[in-house]
Amino acid sequence: MGRKLLLEHINVPGINTLAVYREKGGYRAVEKALKTLTPEEIVEEVKKSGLRGRGGAGFPTGMKWSFLAKPEGVPRYLVCNADESEPGTFKDRYLMTHIPHALIEGMIVSSFALGANTSYIYVRGEMMPQIRILERAIEEAKAAGFLGKNILGTGYDLELYVQPGGGAYICGEETALLESLEGKRGNPRIKPPFPAIAGLYGCPTVVNNVESIAAVVPIVNDGGDEYAKIGIGRSTGTKLISASGNLVKPGVYEIELGLPVEEFIYSDEYCGGIANGKRLKATVAGGSSVPVLPANLTLKYANGEPRLMSYESLSEGGFATGTMLGSGGFIAFDEDQCIVRNTWNFSRFYHHESCGQCSPCREGTGWMEKILHKIEHGHGTMEDIDLLWDVQRKIEGNTICPLGDAAAWPVASAIRHFRDEFEWHVKEPMKSQSTNYGLANYANPIEKKPEEVKEA
Amino acid sequence: MSDLVKVTIDGITVEVENGTTILNAARQIGGDIVPPAMCYYSKLKGSGGKCRTCIVKVSKGSEKDPRPMPKLVASCRTTVMDGMEVLNITSPEVLEARAGVVEILLINHPLDCPVCDQAGECDLQNLGYEHGLQKTRYEFERRTFDRIDIGDKIQLHMNRCILCYRCVFTADQITNKRVHGILNRGDHSEISTYIQTAVDNDFSGNVIDVCPVGALTDRTFRFKNRVWFTKPVDAHRNCTHEKCNGKVTLWYKGEDVLRVTARKDQFGEVEEFICNECRFDRKKTADWILEHPTHISETSVISSNHYETFKPLPVIKENLALQEANQRELEKTFKI
Numbered sequence: 065m066g067r068k069l070l071l072e073h074i075n076v077p078g079i080n081t082l083a084v085y086r087e088k089g090g091y092r093a094v095e096k097a098l099k100t101l102t103p104e105e106i107v108e109e110v111k112k113s114g115l116r117g118r119g120g121a122g123f124p125t126g127m128k129w130s131f132l133a134k135p136e137g138v139p140r141y142l143v144c145n146a147d148e149s150e151p152g153t154f155k156d157r158y159l160m161t162h163i164p165h166a167l168i169e170g171m172i173v174s175s176f177a178l179g180a181n182t183s184y185i186y187v188r189g190e191m192m193p194q195i196r197i198l199e200r201a202i203e204e205a206k207a208a209g210f211l212g213k214n215i216l217g218t219g220y221d222l223e224l225y226v227q228p229g230g231g232a233y234i235c236g237e238e239t240a241l242l243e244s245l246e247g248k249r250g251n252p253r254i255k256p257p258f259p260a261i262a263g264l265y266g267c268p269t270v271v272n273n274v275e276s277i278a279a280v281v282p283i284v285n286d287g288g289d290e291y292a293k294i295g296i297g298r299s300t301g302t303k304l305i306s307a308s309g310n311l312v313k314p315g316v317y318e319i320e321l322g323l324p325v326e327e328f329i330y331s332d333e334y335c336g337g338i339a340n341g342k343r344l345k346a347t348v349a350g351g352s353s354v355p356v357l358p359a360n361l362t363l364k365y366a367n368g369e370p371r372l373m374s375y376e377s378l379s380e381g382g383f384a385t386g387t388m389l390g391s392g393g394f395i396a397f398d399e400d401q402c403i404v405r406n407t408w409n410f411s412r413f414y415h416h417e418s419c420g421q422c423s424p425c426r427e428g429t430g431w432m433e434k435i436l437h438k439i440e441h442g443h444g445t446m447e448d449i450d451l452l453w454d455v456q457r458k459i460e461g462n463t464i465c466p467l468g469d470a471a472a473w474p475v476a477s478a479i480r481h482f483r484d485e486f487e488w489h490v491k492e493p494m495k496s497q498s499t500n501y502g503l504a505n506y507a508n509p510i511e512k513k514p515e516e517v518k519e520a
Numbered sequence: 521m522s523d524l525v526k527v528t529i530d531g532i533t534v535e536v537e538n539g540t541t542i543l544n545a546a547r548q549i550g551g552d553i554v555p556p557a558m559c560y561y562s563k564l565k566g567s568g569g570k571c572r573t574c575i576v577k578v579s580k581g582s583e584k585d586p587r588p589m590p591k592l593v594a595s596c597r598t599t600v601m602d603g604m605e606v607l608n609i610t611s612p613e614v615l616e617a618r619a620g621v622v623e624i625l626l627i628n629h630p631l632d633c634p635v636c637d638q639a640g641e642c643d644l645q646n647l648g649y650e651h652g653l654q655k656t657r658y659e660f661e662r663r664t665f666d667r668i669d670i671g672d673k674i675q676l677h678m679n680r681c682i683l684c685y686r687c688v689f690t691a692d693q694i695t696n697k698r699v700h701g702i703l704n705r706g707d708h709s710e711i712s713t714y715i716q717t718a719v720d721n722d723f724s725g726n727v728i729d730v731c732p733v734g735a736l737t738d739r740t741f742r743f744k745n746r747v748w749f750t751k752p753v754d755a756h757r758n759c760t761h762e763k764c765n766g767k768v769t770l771w772y773k774g775e776d777v778l779r780v781t782a783r784k785d786q787f788g789e790v791e792e793f794i795c796n797e798c799r800f801d802r803k804k805t806a807d808w809i810l811e812h813p814t815h816i817s818e819t820s821v822i823s824s825n826h827y828e829t830f831k832p833l834p835v836i837k838e839n840l841a842l843q844e845a846n847q848r849e850l851e852k853t854f855k856i
Binding site (some may be wrong): 232234249254415416417418419420421422423424426427428429430431434451454455457458459461462463464 | 568569570571572573575591592594597617620621623624625627628657658660682683685701702704705706707708709
């Protein structure tokens with residue numbers, strides 16, 4: 065049984081209320097931090113903990129905090145990114161729905177550590193129930209003296225606001241989020257300057273994911289060293305994984321980083337295997353943006369060693385044979401799923417969500433979607449597959465924000481690993497409309513290094 | 521602080537002021553190594569970074585930190601560091617990526633150059649000739665919009681737009697009140713006005729000049745003539761508008777002034793913005809004090825039968841009918 069830090073009391077009735085949350089040891093971190101620690105000490109603890117951003121990029125949170133500029137007389141802001149909209153990821157929504165106080169406690173401690181007196185939680189517009197839950201929780205915390213003026217008599221003031229977004233995926237990108245928060249069109253800014261220097265209203269700002277902020281609470285309670293003992297290598301601590309797809313028990317799981325992927329999928333403690341007795345064909349390990357992997361490469365590296373759920377292990381082998389932990393949106397596909405159709409679906413999402421600011425992403429995502437639509441519906445040609453490869457290469461790395469890369473990677477990896485299936489759609493246009501390509505050899509154990517893969 | 525920093529672009533070293541962008545450093549060197557810019561406009565604050573045609577490779581970050589930058593960067597928004605080394609046309613990677621951007625810019629462009637008023641002075645057309653393929657690989661329907669008349673002087677042809685945002689910045693920074701902006705998202709986003717309000721402002725005409733393509737055109741010049749048949753002349757008048765100094769280019773056809781634009785520099789940027797009165801309402805030679813023929817770059821199609829540098833294009837030399845037509849046009853211009 066792995067250790068639970070965030071979801072330890074998830075099943076306690078009434079944990080969404082302040083009273084029950086405090087009974088289970090809630091708001092200890094606020095008292096400890098505000099009364100006994102200095103902001104610098106908290107930042108130091110977070111650095112020691114090795115906590116890495118849980119929103120997708122995996123940038124060390126402590127490092128991000130220490131980059132925050134601290135000019136005199138200029139307010140600093142902490143913004144919580146709760147604009148979770150990646151297909152396959154729903155961990156933040158789960159956390160906010162059931163334990164809203166974990167986020168609020170984390171916000172108070174983090175704001176104190178960063179010296180912010182006004183903090184925002186930017187929630188995606190579709191999550192109306194969560195917005196109400198958070199606002200109610202903030203009211204409760206305020207009434208108990210954890211928010212507002214002179215918190216717990218320490219002289220520290222903090223106002224916490226919940227801001228609903230418009231429901232755009234692009235507003236999950238931190239600079240687009242800040243633009244949106246300022247009331248403008250949610251277009252990503254051109255970096256530099258980074259938000260740590262000029263963010264919200266031109267002031268130094270830190271933008272963190274919900275889970276990263278909630279993870280600060282156990283770090284402050286138990287100390288950074290204790291937190292760093294959990295996990296493996298540079299992937300410390302626990303991570304919420306939202307598992308979906310053809311699994312026996314889909315849902316949100318808190319895992320210790322370093323858990324073997326095989327155990328995560330097949331053990332009864334977690335997903336319980338593939339539903340309906342089918343076999344695993346492919347997985348998307350960290351939300352729709354990360355490369356899709358066939359079953360054999362998901363469970364093991366190209367050299368046959370088992371793959372683990374951690375930042376390093378999942379990206380082992382680079383893009384040729386690896387993927388990324390991303391935001392922890394784990395999607396499993398069984399043998400009946402069509403990779404071409406799924407890639408088209410992802411592409412359709414990115415086409416719809418592209419902000420339209422820079423040309424490669426604006427035009428290229430639409431182009432990819434149309435080509436994939438054509439192949440999926442049996443009108444494709446072999447040249448289309450090569451064209452698709454070329455278009456994704458033209459998008460990747462040439463855009464302002466990572467949405468272009470996120471749109472290109474699933475397409476690139478699908479062609480890299482599942483080219484047979486794409487070609488089958490071209491060769492058997494009629495058959496591909498009524499039947500599936502099936503498992504083929506995607507789950508066969510790897511005997512040797514796979515043949516030369518086309519490098520980007 | 522005005523320290524000079526050294527930057528090397530395609531092997532040519534130049535000393536520029538600290539805080540200059542790579543693009544502006546390249547413009548100081550000039551010549552072929554200047555990256556093309558479709559959205560950056562030196563006179564508009566905050567412009568640039570969007571079209572991605574100016575991407576370059578930074579092979580050495582700076583003297584202090586010699587690591588190369590991991591991705592290609594937009595040269596219009598990346599500032600130089602001391603000792604930076606940049607590759608533009610000497611890097612095949614950059615040229616390939618730029619060709620990709622051009623191809624992508626053109627996939628939804630209607631390519632209606634034969635009927636477009638911008639043809640001949642269009643940045644996208646030039647870019648397409650330099651980097652584009654002869655044939656598009658895009659086989660789907662192009663997105664289309666309805667034409668919108670923004671007021672009685674400007675027409676918006678959204679099909680041709682590449683969403684450079686220049687006109688939005690112009691309206692924001694030059695005019696008193698912005699009444700247009702971007703609607704929608706992704707490849708269906710469009711420049712539009714608030715429920716088709718007329719853009720009505722003394723300086724609104726400048727959006728025509730900043731538009732790199734034929735999306736915003738002058739309705740008073742619409743279908744009057746091809747730009748390469750008109751003769752540009754620099755002129756000025758005492759404009760009474762406080763912000764306008766009345767320095768313009770008049771475009772003659774025979775004795776008629778067909779249109780008036782602001783003067784443009786070698787990078788296609790206007791030198792000074794002009795007011796709508798000068799642009800739309802003063803179309804008689806008597807209104808103006810003529811200076812001299814405008815200098816047009818020899819590579820431009822406009823100079824092909826310009827009286828200053830009369831050099832017929834190779835295609836004209838081979839074709840008798842075109843030669844005659846060219847001669848007729850030339851004679852007409854000598855009559856003024």
